[in-house]
Amino acid sequence: MRACPDRPAALALLRKYNSESFHIQHALTVEAVMRWYAQDLGYGEEADFWAIVGLLHDVDFEKWPEEHCKKAPELLAEIGCDEDLVHAVCSHGYGLVCDVEPAHEMEKVLFAADELTGLIGAAARMRPSRSVSDMEVSSLKKKFKDKKFAAGCSRDVIKAGAERLGWELETLMDKTIQAMRAGEAQIAEELASF
DSSP: OOOOOOHHHHHHHHHHHOOOHHHHHHHHHHHHHHHHHHHHTTOGGGHHHHHHHHHHTTTTTTTOGGGTTTSHHHHHHTTTOOHHHHHHHHHTTBTTTBOOOOOSHHHHHHHHHHHHHHHHHHHHHHSTTOSSTTOOHHHHHHHHHOTTTTTTSOHHHHHHHHHHHTOOHHHHHHHHHHHHHHHHHHHHHHHHTO
């Protein structure tokens, strides 16, 4: 069992360095997605660790975008994050902003799902329901193929993430939709309380 800070400390750190609601929502979404994946992939006893990594993965991005994943270790040290957590957070920037390679399955999931949550979130906002509750993989694949849609979400990173996990792209899409669906109501409730 890997040590990690408790959620109130992690959330306080996130909010210390992030004020834009978009960044907070993304952090909460990736937290929920990572908790879901921990359960789905048989790492239930590490679900809190996976979730905290998801919550804090972009802790440095809003204030230091040019130093993303390089400033993070310094910020994470403020709440006593151990080496495993720091490595996991930084590994999602592998090949983009740093050379910390995803090694553990959790790090590979974060690398693959982080970018995909952005694409799914953008697709959900275009739906009449404004939700992932009724989203199907087939409609997400259409958005994925449309390079102009959510152009900031790298399709190459998403594909590389699926390959790193040894999954078909459709499997990654399906699981991540399920994960976002499971956490959607709780995230909306938490955002409303900020």
